[in-house]
Amino acid sequence: MRFFSLLVAAGLAASMVPGVLAQEAQLYRPGPETSGTIKVWTWPNNDRTFQALMPAFNEAYPNIKVEVQGFPNADNNYLNTVQRALLSNTGPDVAMIEIGVLALLRERPQWVDLSQDPYNVDDVIDDFAPFAAGNVTLDSGKIVALPKHTGPGGLFYRRDLFEQVGLPTEPTEVEATFSDWDVFIEEGKKVVVPNERWLLANGMEILSTMMAQKGVSWFDAEGELQLDDPIVLEALTVIDKAADAGLISPFNMWSPEWQGAFGRGQIATIMSGNWFGGLLKRAFAPDDAGKWGVASAPADETGNRSFNAGGDHIGILETSQNKEAAWAFVSWIVTDGESLRQQYQNDDLYPAWTPAGSAEWINFEDPYYDGQNVNEVFADVQANLIPATLNANDNIVGSAMETAVNNVVQGVATPEEALAQAKTEVAARL
Template sequence: MTRRWKVVAAALALAASLQGAAAQEAPNTEVSGAVSLWTWPHNDRTLSSLLPEFNKAYPNVKVRIQGFPSGNNAYLNKLLSALLAGTGPDIAMVEINNVAQLSDKQQFADLSKPPFNAGALKAEFAPFAWSKIEDPATGRIFALPKHTGPGGVFYRRDLFAAAGLPVDPQALAATLKDWDAFIEAGKKIAKPNERWMVGTGNELVRAYIAQHGVSYFDKDGALQVGGPVFRQAFELVAKARDAGLISPFAMWTPEWQGAFARGQIATIVVGNWFGGLLKSAYAPGDAGKWGVVPAPAAENGVSAFNWGGDFLGVLETSKNKDAAWALVKWIAMNDTSLKLQYEKGDLYPAYMQAGTAPWINFQDPYYDGQNANEIFAKVQAEMVPQTTNPLDSIASQAVETAVNAVVTSGKPIDAALAQAEAEIKAKM
């Protein structure tokens, strides 16, 4: 470990030691009743697997967890319909891209008020995550952060070694110091119709705009897609395309997923949670071949970015708010809960004290003995909040379509950005 990382680790340890004792308070075993929780697939299985441990702490609380498909906003639409009808679960999970659509819904209980008093927990959570759930003007808190998505670059050690590039994470991080360096390294790795540096152009756009703290809309609701940061991001994509670095596969397709195990994609620029997919689904047989480094820095010197995150809110219609709140706090803050969630899917806790736990700081054999948390803990501490807007999902789809047009058909950047703007404005 370099002196720089030792300083970071020491700072994290100090921060954890200063966290309030209330975070691991003894459970109130007198709390009882039945509560329901809505979420989406995979999370439903993960959370269901936690219930035996939860019931050791809260033996008198019965929990029902339901997962609903998330594709095409199915889960979001179901939840919105339930809120409108005054029905729904006791607890609802909220994905980070839907925060703006749900945070002002009065059907979510204000967790700053009794019996929750969540404001006392603010210092326990990553500032990036907390910024999403508290209204700075009113102090209203609509949910509790569960996980974040600190981003980095997952890379195939063997492909970098074969190209004569560094394999050691610290040496490679110095080599991939900025996006121009990333492209130059990619030229040594990519082979036409056989191997690519990165899977999709949209990865580069999402990381780049996040590094600048820019989102699809500004705080006043003005569309930013035609602005300079988006144009610079698209220019980065065009450079990578011209160098033959971007695969022809669309993200989440079977072809894209299989390319990781086939060794056709050398890196992916994405949130920490992707490690869980590599280990369990996309490349489970490739332990030791992967590593993690920070993302290349943008022109402003910022490397950190976020991709992902979720939250837990209690609905006003809940008949058992005490039990619902006990479950929310246990899932989001309990060491056993967070450890199991990390082990099952590399889910990165928003609860800062967990960042110093042994179960997240270890020599991971999948990464050839690297402690990946040395990367992600620093990223979480440095992530810049982006403005959220109810139309983010529409804007995100339009931008991704425009990026794909630049990559696959060579569409001019100005035309692609204009197309995205027009598509978004048509739905505003």
Template sequence: MAKGLRILAAAALAVLASTSAYAQEAPDRTISGSISVLTWPNNDRTFQALLPAFNAAYPNIKVNVQGIPQANNAYLNAVQRALLSGNGADVACVEIGMMALLRDKDQWVDLAEAPYGAKELMANFAPFTAANSTLPDGRITTLPKHTGPGGMFYRQDIFAEVGLPSDPKAVADLFSDWDAFIREGKKLVVPNQRWVIGNGEEIVRAMMAQAGVSYFSADGKLQLDHPVFKAGLEKVKEASEAGLISPFSAWSPEWQGAFQRGQLTTALYGNWFGGLLKRAYATDQAGKWSVTSAPAFEGKRAFNSGGDYLGVLKSSQNKEAAWAFVRWLVTDNESLKQQFSGDDLYPAWTPASKADWLNAPDAYYGGENVNAVFAPVQAEMTPFTLNPLDSVAYTAMGTAINNVARNVMSVDEALAGAKAEIEARM
């Protein structure tokens, strides 16, 4: 049987086996060659850690991982150069915020075609991720890797210290909505020393996702006139006036260090943020952190925050090996297990949802099974509508949020400024 047919047959077997998180297709160990994979930190470290398991399945494929920083669009530019130049990578990661900008490029391999058979795999991915990967004309240019079901990470020891409940359910009940978040959060503040939240963006992004509202509608219309944007900025203003928002810029060294110093008591991000706490920001705080549902907006608490995808470039000189790597990375039980246990990356591959490793107590959270929080979010959250100008809107709204939080502009002024900035690029 030709190698291409073997891959197609293997993909079909994977679909039949996918009812169990542990059922695996038999890898074609004869596939050989070298491939280059383009990604970003810390994904590069994650991929490097996976290579021994991948090579146990595919011993004759050599994988070279290239990590390009995300800052200043360096990674986006690297992917675009690879697509346009026809050299430099066989496989590339695409972060969800880049998907609308990159996914329809003709330089991606159509994984729906033979011998890849990705169309048969789509039913086993979280539905919104499969929709993001599948173009209107039926092409499949990427496979989903992980998602970002969101929640509220919090320092349960500091909560208890100030007289607040520390049990996840009790915290969820008390921090029931954004008004309660501000009201109860005041008790955690120590002026100029300790804050509740790193930045106002966490509030606005969560509220947008809870409302099921994106920057642009499905037909490309800017949606900043939707009430959730003003409501989000109003909450940022209230939180800032109450002393809840730190002076640190998100992702800055000062912001990262604030977690280690115990200066930030909550964080509202996707479940992947736990990996950063454990391995970078709060490495010696096992048992001090916990996770619960985010405060609700109009009765809804679920929100998505992040996720990424993998595609094969048409210019690849070894598409067979590239496809083997992509398929293994996003569907293989050992791969998904290591990504979750090593970096808290939540699988988009739904057969993994019942796996023991996804539903086990986590010592970092005092023995809590955090999937009890994240699994309902994955099932209930409204997906983000993607648009090529998302990064422009994200930056403009980030400026508006900071201007409100720092009392540089009123809510109406900041929102009008963001709208004008985005419309100028449309």
């Protein structure tokens, strides 16, 4: 007898039934009587997100105990921990997968195939953002995980700092002012205070955003390296101009100095995915409600401002001794209306589950952004972004290009020299 109970009937409106989102297909979830203890692995600050969701989860599943463990840094310490677990057939019941390392992990046979009975996710996979669904679906048809959130990108900016220097503070006016990358650099000089305040947190923002706007990844779909694409050198040249103008902070990404600079008001903007707002709210600048706004990034020459920057996924390991409870947790986390509402409104995590796009709660006046409805920015980005192509060697190229960007910013290499050095490093490691 199948242990799954029907979660949602087609056409049921989210605004009418709490915790339920409208959908065309049917998704099955274990019944509320499901019990057991499961272990979930993730990274900071997602561990805190899960902990905050436990009261709501346990209203739906009072007999499931979830033990959440967070390991630092989704793409190194955490990645290494998960890889060791997969190789030794040990580990948790449920594990998160960050988009940057998904290609490294998704071919491992230790993931439960969610296309199979009793999960049958292939029946509803079209209700996830298409590019996110494609990332977790192998050529064989196996679905290794569920997309949890995507990373539609934007320009986070300090309203108060912009006002101080005479720049506009409303999102549409910011977008009009920062119409392209050249204007962004020229107008951005106004916020700079030498050795005290900078426009940009790190040069990699420019490279990542410009490449994503063009739909260029480190590798193409055939696995060919893309460092010869003109946009790479073009972006390094823009970074060089920004560095010469003193716009880029000297702090290494994710260092304590870099994180603290946001709360100290030393960084006026950052181009990142929607999720970065959760870090501002919870960790980097929790006392700065009302000081931040979100606009679209500067446009390329075609007018495109959209880019994806991040995303995460969640899967079940074959070694789990309680797959029923694990599936209850996974399916609730990524499709339940109350789960997605809390994650979006509290942590700025953008749902990969597309029925959430029609929920009332996704359009709200967020006090952290001075009452702005930031979904007006991110919904448009989500609809128009060009998906990235993932490759198992992305971390090798990303590391080499981070060095290249730093060398340009520090003035120790020209864009051409830095790119040549990166190509040499990548060739040696592949």
